[in-house]
Amino acid sequence: MIIDKKIQTKGPIVVAITGASGSVYALTLIRWLAGNGYPVDAIASETGKKVFEYETGTKFTVRAITNGKGLLTIHDNDNLFSSLSSGSSKQGKSSKVVIVPCSMGTLGRIAAASGSKLIERVADIALKERRRLVIVPRETPLHSLHLKNMLELSSAGAVILPAMPGFYQKPGSVDDIINFMVSKILDALDISNEMYTRWGN
Numbered sequence: 468m469i470i471d472k473k474i475q476t477k478g479p480i481v482v483a484i485t486g487a488s489g490s491v492y493a494l495t496l497i498r499w500l501a502g503n504g505y506p507v508d509a510i511a512s513e514t515g516k517k518v519f520e521y522e523t524g525t526k527f528t529v530r531a532i533t534n535g536k537g538l539l540t541i542h543d544n545d546n547l548f549s550s551l552s553s554g555s556s557k558q559g560k561s562s563k564v565v566i567v568p569c570s571m572g573t574l575g576r577i578a579a580a581s582g583s584k585l586i587e588r589v590a591d592i593a594l595k596e597r598r599r600l601v602i603v604p605r606e607t608p609l610h611s612l613h614l615k616n617m618l619e620l621s622s623a624g625a626v627i628l629p630a631m632p633g634f635y636q637k638p639g640s641v642d643d644i645i646n647f648m649v650s651k652i653l654d655a656l657d658i659s660n661e662m663y664t665r666w667g668n
C-alpha cells in the first residue's frame with residue numbers, strides 16, 4: 468500500500484470563531500490551512516458568525532471562505548451530536564483546536580467547564596484529552612475575572628495567545644499585521660510557516 472506521508476501528517480484543525488472582534492484572523496487562518504492541505508473543521512457561535520460577516524464582508528459559507536481551495540467543513544454550534552463532540556471520535560482524535568477570536572463570554576464558559584455549545588464542548592474535550600488548544604482572546608481593557616479565566620485555562624493546558632500584534636517586524640500594511648498574528652497561531656499549532664519575516668532573518 469502506498470501511503471502519502473504529506474497527507475498523513477496534515478491532521479485536521481478545528482477553527483472556532485466567537486463574537487469578539489478580529490474575525491479576519493480566522494478567515495486568513497482558515498484560508499492558509501485549507502490552501503496548504505490541512506482539513507479544517509470550522510464552527511462559529513451565533514454572534515461569531517454575525518461579527519465575521521460584518522467585519523470581513525465574507526459570508527460564513529464554505530464557498531465564500533475557500534473559493535473551492537482546500538477541504539473545509541462547517542459545523543453547527545448547536546449540534547452536540549457532531550463527530551467533533553466526543554473524545555472517542557476518530558475524526559476528532561488528531562484534531563488541534565484554535566478559538567479565534569475568543570470572546571470573554573466563551574472564555575469564561577470554557578474556564579468554568581460549563582459550556583453547552585459545540586465550541587465549548589470541543590474545547591473541553593481538547594483539555595481533558597490533553598490535545599492542543601489555542602485560545603486567541605480579544606478584549607481591552609481586561610478586568611480581574613477575564614484575567615482569572617485566562618489563568619485557569621492556561622493552568623488546564625490551553626495556550627493563551629492574545630490578539631496582540633508586534634511591531635518590531637515593521638509592518639507596512641494591515642495584511643502584515645494580520646499575517647503576524649496568524650503566523651503566531653500556526654507556530655502554537657506546531658505548523659511550520661513563513662507568513663512574516665522573523666526576527667534575525
Ligand SMILES: Cc1cc2nc3c(=O)[nH]c(=O)nc-3n(C[C@H](O)[C@H](O)[C@H](O)COP(=O)(O)O)c2cc1C
Nearest residue numbers: 485486487488512514515518570571572573605606
Ligand atoms: C461588533 C462586535 C464586536 C465585539 N467585540 C468583542 C470583543 O472584542 N471581545 C469580546 O469579548 N466581546 C465582543 N463583543 C461581544 C460579544 O459578541 C458578546 O459578548 C457575545 O455574547 C459573545 O458570544 P459568544 O461567546 O457566544 O460568541 C462584540 C460584539 C459585537 C457586535
